Amino acid sequence: MSTATTVSLDEVLAGLKEQDCAPQLRAHWDQAMAAMPSIRPAFLQHDQIRDAWEHGSFEESLPQELLKLADRVAADRHLLAMAWFIYWYTFGPVDRTWSWTMPELTNCLGEDAGLFYLLVAMAFIPAVHEYHKTLPVTPRVTEDTCRQVQCFTLNYRRGMNGRWGVYRSQFGWLGNYLAPNLYMRVGRFEYWRQTYKRGFRVYRQVATGATVVLAPDKNTYTAQGHQCFNPSQLPAGTWQSVFTEDADAVTGNPISPRGKAMSKVVKLDKKQWRCVLAPGDTVLDMHIPAGGQMGPQACHESFEEAARLFCENFTDDRPKAITCGSWMLSEQLEECLPEQSNLVQLVKEIYVLPLPCVGNDGMWFVFLQSKFDPATAPRDTSLRRDMLNYLNKGNVWRNAGMIVMLDDIRHFGTQYYRRQWDSLSLV
Numbered sequence: 001m002s003t004a005t006t007v008s009l010d011e012v013l014a015g016l017k018e019q020d021c022a023p024q025l026r027a028h029w030d031q032a033m034a035a036m037p038s039i040r041p042a043f044l045q046h047d048q049i050r051d052a053w054e055h056g057s058f059e060e061s062l063p064q065e066l067l068k069l070a071d072r073v074a075a076d077r078h079l080l081a082m083a084w085f086i087y088w089y090t091f092g093p094v095d096r097t098w099s100w101t102m103p104e105l106t107n108c109l110g111e112d113a114g115l116f117y118l119l120v121a122m123a124f125i126p127a128v129h130e131y132h133k134t135l136p137v138t139p140r141v142t143e144d145t146c147r148q149v150q151c152f153t154l155n156y157r158r159g160m161n162g163r164w165g166v167y168r169s170q171f172g173w174l175g176n177y178l179a180p181n182l183y184m185r186v187g188r189f190e191y192w193r194q195t196y197k198r199g200f201r202v203y204r205q206v207a208t209g210a211t212v213v214l215a216p217d218k219n220t221y222t223a224q225g226h227q228c229f230n231p232s233q234l235p236a237g238t239w240q241s242v243f244t245e246d247a248d249a250v251t252g253n254p255i256s257p258r259g260k261a262m263s264k265v266v267k268l269d270k271k272q273w274r275c276v277l278a279p280g281d282t283v284l285d286m287h288i289p290a291g292g293q294m295g296p297q298a299c300h301e302s303f304e305e306a307a308r309l310f311c312e313n314f315t316d317d318r319p320k321a322i323t324c325g326s327w328m329l330s331e332q333l334e335e336c337l338p339e340q341s342n343l344v345q346l347v348k349e350i351y352v353l354p355l356p357c358v359g360n361d362g363m364w365f366v367f368l369q370s371k372f373d374p375a376t377a378p379r380d381t382s383l384r385r386d387m388l389n390y391l392n393k394g395n396v397w398r399n400a401g402m403i404v405m406l407d408d409i410r411h412f413g414t415q416y417y418r419r420q421w422d423s424l425s426l427v
């Protein structure tokens with residue numbers, strides 16, 4: 001396939017009134033144009049859009065403005081070239097290095113810029129179907145994975161007065177679900193098989209099965225056991241973790257499952273403590289799509305099904321744990337949400353870890369403001385109100401990490417890590 005009339009990036013940017021051009025556009029532009037078909041690309045054809053919509057778990061019927069925009073894009077050589085580039089760069093056989101700077105497109109499309117990203121995002125659905133034909137996964141996993149476009153529209157509609165669209169800052173994430181990655185949704189959550197890169201190590205007491213996480217070497221923690229927001233402005237009481245290992249023992253600072261690093265150093269005898277997770281091991285890195293309904297049963301079922309899927313169907317490299325980093329794993333949830341809320345219940349079932357973060361990082365996912373401002377953030381849901389009440393008291397949000405060892409999923413619902421920790425006399 002090659003296009004009859006290729007168009008230069010400079011001409012397209014001038015035509016679309018896009019001043020800022022991300023470097024990756026220029027680096028890949030000619031290659032993308034060489035791959036552009038001379039006829040209307042499939043992802044802009046009404047039949048494919050309708051078909052994708054039907055497989056996208058949308059509750060509403062296909063908005064007609066999406067088809068109208070497809071016609072407008074197909075008829076405008078600048079929009080067409082840009083749509084093709086973004087489609088090809090995201091879903092094509094490209095060695096992607098992610099920069100999150102997609103063109104804004106509001107100068108040429110105004111309020112339809114988000115709809116443009118939804119239009120191109122619809123191509124994700126057939127791309128996932130094609131890729132999953134090569135994987136040992138059930139149709140339900142494929143269907144669930146394809147829901148991410150609909151989940152992105154939930155955010156966009158919540159933040160943009162009900163308009164259809166996808167935020168351009170979220171759009172690029174869709175490329176991650178395709179080959180060669182193993183990244184798919186299983187029930188409520190998404191899981192990406194990856195190498196564990198954070199420095200935490202998980203130890204298991206042979207006699208009791210108790211679990212203790214040790215901090216990485218040379219991390220800086222506050223007196224309360226959190227990671228410091230700004231390494232160049234360390235509050236009083238800050239301390240540094242240590243980790244050493246010899247033939248007989250490991251020595252380090254434990255992290256409590258409630259997400260706090262302990263300044264006391266402990267020594268674990270290797271005859272009694274076995275390392276069950278270390279950097280370099282394979283894990284399922286979990287991601288949480290929008291959509292609420294994160295009740296304990298949905299979380300537990302998703303953990304179990306994901307462990308089964310990846311251990312039984314992808315036996316070349318079995319994961320050891322589910323890991324995650326997010327605003328919604330913070331131990332602060334217990335200070336601001338009701339005890340029975342889904343998020344608080346989840347936090348009690350996982351091993352929470354302090355992560356480096358910028359203060360209030362992650363609040364975009366709750367308030368959808370380009371720059372989070374607690375004074376003006378929307379208060380229309382109980383989640384938003386509870387969190388704002390907490391933040392407006394002078395608290396700053398800290399993201400957190402989690403570990404759940406696959407062997408421990410069966411204990412979900414018993415606050416397993418907390419109970420074990422409380423009966424240990426380590427610190």
Ligand SMILES: CC(C)(COP(=O)(O)OP(=O)(O)OC[C@H]1O[C@@H](n2cnc3c(N)ncnc32)[C@H](O)[C@@H]1OP(=O)(O)O)[C@@H](O)C(=O)NCCC(=O)NCCS
Nearest residue numbers: 288289290291292293294326327342343365366381382383
């Ligand atoms: C925020 C979230 C985790 C809440 O899950 P949950 O507690 O199971 O949600 P529920 O369905 O029980 O809803 C609880 C309340 O939160 C509100 N809510 C749900 N999702 C929300 C969201 N994305 N933004 C703001 N409020 C939200 C609900 O409207 C409800 O409020 P109400 O009592 O006034 O009706 C979930 O909605 C979500 O999907 N978030 C976005 C994705 C995300 O942040 N991913 C992590 C990226 S690091």
